Amino acid sequence: xxxxxxxxxxxxxxxxxxxxxxxxxxxxxxxxxxxxxxxxxxxxxxxxxxxxxxxxxxxxxxxxxxxxxxxxxxxxxxxxxxxxxxxxxxxxxxxxxxxxxxxxxxxxxxxxxxxxxxxxxxxxxxxxxxxxxxxxxxxxxxxxxxxxxxxxxxxxxxxxxxxxxxxxxxxxxxxxxxxxxxxxxxxxxxxxxxxxxxxxxxxxxxxxxxxxxxxxxxxxxxxxxxxxxxxxxxxxxxxxxxxxxxxxxxxxxxxxxxxx
Amino acid sequence: xxxxxxxxxxxxxxxxxxxxxxxxxxxxxxxxxxxxxxxxxxxxxxxxxxxxxxxxxxxxxxxxxxxxxxxxxxxxxxxxxxxxxxxxxxxxxxxxxxxxxxxxxxxxxxxxxxxxxxxxxxxxxxxxxxxxxxxxxxxxxxxxxxxxxxxxxxxxxxxxxxxxxxxxxxxxxxxxxxxxxxxxxxxxxxxxxxxxxxxxxxxxxxxxxxxxxxxxxxxxxxxxxxxxxxxxxxxxxxxxxxxxxxxxxxxxxxxxxxxxxxxxxxxxxxxxxxxxxxxxxxxxxxxxxxxxxxxxxxxxxxxxxxxxxxxxxxxxxxxxxxxxxxxxxxxxxxxxxxxxxxxxxxxxxxxxxxxxxxxxxxxxxxxxxxxxxxxxxxxxxxxxxxxxxxxxxxxxxxxxxxxxxxxxxxxxxxxxxxxxxxxxxxxxxxxxxxxxxxxxxxxxxxxxxxxxxxxxxxxxxxxxxxxxxxxxxxxxxxxxxx
Numbered sequence: 001x002x003x004x005x006x007x008x009x010x011x012x013x014x015x016x017x018x019x020x021x022x023x024x025x026x027x028x029x030x031x032x033x034x035x036x037x038x039x040x041x042x043x044x045x046x047x048x049x050x051x052x053x054x055x056x057x058x059x060x061x062x063x064x065x066x067x068x069x070x071x072x073x074x075x076x077x078x079x080x081x082x083x084x085x086x087x088x089x090x091x092x093x094x095x096x097x098x099x100x101x102x103x104x105x106x107x108x109x110x111x112x113x114x115x116x117x118x119x120x121x122x123x124x125x126x127x128x129x130x131x132x133x134x135x136x137x138x139x140x141x142x143x144x145x146x147x148x149x150x151x152x153x154x155x156x157x158x159x160x161x162x163x164x165x166x167x168x169x170x171x172x173x174x175x176x177x178x179x180x181x182x183x184x185x186x187x188x189x190x191x192x193x194x195x196x197x198x199x200x201x202x203x204x205x206x207x208x209x210x211x212x213x214x215x216x217x218x219x220x221x222x223x224x225x226x227x228x229x230x231x232x233x234x235x236x237x238x239x240x241x242x243x244x245x246x247x248x249x250x251x252x253x254x255x256x257x258x259x260x
Numbered sequence: 261x262x263x264x265x266x267x268x269x270x271x272x273x274x275x276x277x278x279x280x281x282x283x284x285x286x287x288x289x290x291x292x293x294x295x296x297x298x299x300x301x302x303x304x305x306x307x308x309x310x311x312x313x314x315x316x317x318x319x320x321x322x323x324x325x326x327x328x329x330x331x332x333x334x335x336x337x338x339x340x341x342x343x344x345x346x347x348x349x350x351x352x353x354x355x356x357x358x359x360x361x362x363x364x365x366x367x368x369x370x371x372x373x374x375x376x377x378x379x380x381x382x383x384x385x386x387x388x389x390x391x392x393x394x395x396x397x398x399x400x401x402x403x404x405x406x407x408x409x410x411x412x413x414x415x416x417x418x419x420x421x422x423x424x425x426x427x428x429x430x431x432x433x434x435x436x437x438x439x440x441x442x443x444x445x446x447x448x449x450x451x452x453x454x455x456x457x458x459x460x461x462x463x464x465x466x467x468x469x470x471x472x473x474x475x476x477x478x479x480x481x482x483x484x485x486x487x488x489x490x491x492x493x494x495x496x497x498x499x500x501x502x503x504x505x506x507x508x509x510x511x512x513x514x515x516x517x518x519x520x521x522x523x524x525x526x527x528x529x530x531x532x533x534x535x536x537x538x539x540x541x542x543x544x545x546x547x548x549x550x551x552x553x554x555x556x557x558x559x560x561x562x563x564x565x566x567x568x569x570x571x572x573x574x575x576x577x578x579x580x581x582x583x584x585x586x587x588x589x590x591x592x593x594x595x596x597x598x599x600x601x602x603x604x605x606x607x608x609x610x611x612x613x614x615x616x617x618x619x620x621x622x623x624x625x626x627x628x629x630x631x632x633x634x635x636x637x638x639x640x641x642x643x644x645x646x647x648x649x650x651x652x653x654x655x656x657x658x659x660x661x662x663x664x665x666x667x668x669x670x671x672x673x674x675x676x677x678x679x680x681x682x683x684x685x686x687x688x689x690x691x692x693x694x695x696x697x698x699x700x701x702x703x704x705x706x707x708x709x710x711x712x713x714x715x716x717x718x719x720x721x722x723x724x725x726x727x728x729x730x731x732x733x734x735x736x737x738x739x740x741x742x
Contacts, residue, residue, distance in 0.1 A: 082724015113622035147606035
């Protein structure tokens with residue numbers, strides 16, 4: 001493992017500090033075809049006590065890496081449920097809570113506010129809009145893009161492609177960041193400037209009948225116009241109670257295909 | 261309050277430093293001069309009008325004897341502005357044996373120092389008391405309100421204080437505060453926002469509940485002066501510095517004071533204390549103004565009564581915030597009133613598209629399961645009280661991280677078990693292997709509410725992790741760790 005030092009505090013906030021960590025298991029260099037250059041640096045904040053969440057520097061993930069949610073940018077989170085994309089998206093839009101309400105358009109009625117609070121969205125800023133019907137969904141997203149801080153929208157499976165394209169244009173015009181999370185399938189090509197797709201997922205803390213879920217390690221494939229046609233592999237650590245941490249500079253894959 | 265020497269038979273207007281008319285007498289009103297008009301406009305309408313520029317410091321000095329007179333009967337007088345004070349009289353009522361006795365005693369003291377025309381209103385809340393005082397006449401200088409809500413019921417809706425809001429209410433057919441109070445608060449709040457909510461509270465005879473009068477000592481800002489300050493300009497600079505220091509205190513982040521105590525110590529050892537209250541949250545400028553007015557009042561007041569101002573000069577000045585509230589929170593860096601209004605507009609429009617009950621906010625509360633820990637309410641409504649105490653220990657609660665997706669009702673999940681161990685989970689049409697799991701964690705329901713016991717599991721598969729409950733051999737999914 002190559003772990004030189006590890007600090008762990010008990011309780012809700014699981015905090016780790018690792019030096020020169022070499023990925024193992026499914027994210028090892030062998031599995032990734034030697035495209036991984038492990039040069040990991042500790043990214044957790046050892047001063048965080050898990051209590052003062054509001055003042056904690058929760059934006060580490062987005063400021064330090066490629067997953068930057070800029071004003072007017074459309075990000076697509078594409079993948080099956082269970083890979084941590086909802087929490088990733090909530091963490092992204094939570095960065096804009098200071099600019100106004102964070103609106104989450106919930107298609108299934110399953111979105112948990114608790115997860116949004118954990119991801120850094122203040123409770124008083126979070127507004128959840130339940131819209132299932134595709135035309136109504138498109139109207140709602142178009143309206144909220146005009147005046148809120150940021151929008152996280154699950155995309156119904158049968159929404160018309162033209163509606164999504166119009167919303168992407170509206171997001172660019174109104175400078176409101178938009179995160180699209182298709183409930184099923186993919187987004188039409190050319191919509192999102194940044195497309196995030198999960199590659200592998202590793203949960204830690206649970207064994208054969210004992211323990212509890214503590215944190216997960218997620219390998220993401222990031223591509224799109226923002227990445228200039230390159231596809232980058234990014235590893236994200238999520239301990240649930242803290243902000244997500246990105247392991248910077250872990251892996252840069254060669255371009256697989258030109259994209260836009 | 262009337263400024264001495266003001267003519268009583270000529271039109272007179274009082275203007276603020278922005279040259280807006282803030283008060284007119286009956287003669288000026290007859291000529292068509294109204295409050296809010298620009299000074300030039302009023303002078304064009306009534307060329308013989310006499311104009312008085314407001315000097316709050318001077319007015320505070322003139323008002324100081326009135327405050328002293330009231331304080332000789334009831335302590336803890338709170339000045340809202342020169343000419344208006346709020347006096348909590350609960351203790352005095354017990355001491356003097358009744359509300360009427362207190363009011364008559366105050367009225368008698370005022371008659372000795374104030375010019376004719378003082379008005380006293382007594383009610384449960386400041387809003388109703390002020391309205392009661394406005395309704396008094398020279399013949400009956402005080403009015404005691406038994407029931408605030410009943411008293412306010414027949415009052416015109418313009419009493420809410422905002423002409424625009426009152427005009428909108430009238431357009432909607434709401435003519436009195438009673439009509440407004442009859443509307444559901446949630447409806448008013450969702451349509452008119454915070455302003456409407458405040459108006460609705462006032463219509464019900466409710467005021468913003470002030471915090472208990474415990475003075476947080478660590479928030480007090482104090483300055484000792486050596487040599488003592490002897491002129492008003494020096495004191496004004498000190499007031500601004502203290503206001504800045506108080507508002508920059510890290511403990512004041514997110515809150516603003518609605519009430520402050522100004523305390524000054526003279527070189528001769530005499531300690532003077534006065535409380536100032538504001539209906540709106542005090543900021544640095546308004547706080548510094550009030551400190552300056554008070555010091556000017558002490559200074560000029562002493563001179564007027566034959567003294568030489570504050571004897572020996574000012575050696576110590578301290579400011580203590582008393583009533584702190586988050587209501588007057590300063591806007592964030594990226595936040596402005598316009599964007600807030602825009603956000604409210606789009607959310608109201610969203611409500612119109614999907615319905616009120618589909619634009620939701622949530623607040624945390626206590627509970628063991630993810631679905632229990634959230635209390636939902638419609639956007640624009642007041643946040644309801646949680647049923648369960650969030651600070652209670654809640655043993656057996658599902659630990660963090662919480663599932664990102666929580667179905668409102670448990671969702672049936674097909675799980676293959678092998679001697680009590682989950683082996684495979686069916687997701688759609690395919691089976692996925694269970695990689696690891698934790699549990700069972702027994703949850704015993706409240707049998708008296710017919711809650712059935714269940715076993716809870718965290719199941720990790722190659723396609724994600726789930727929170728499950730097993731009841732009577734049937735597995736239900738209660739959360740997805742997405």
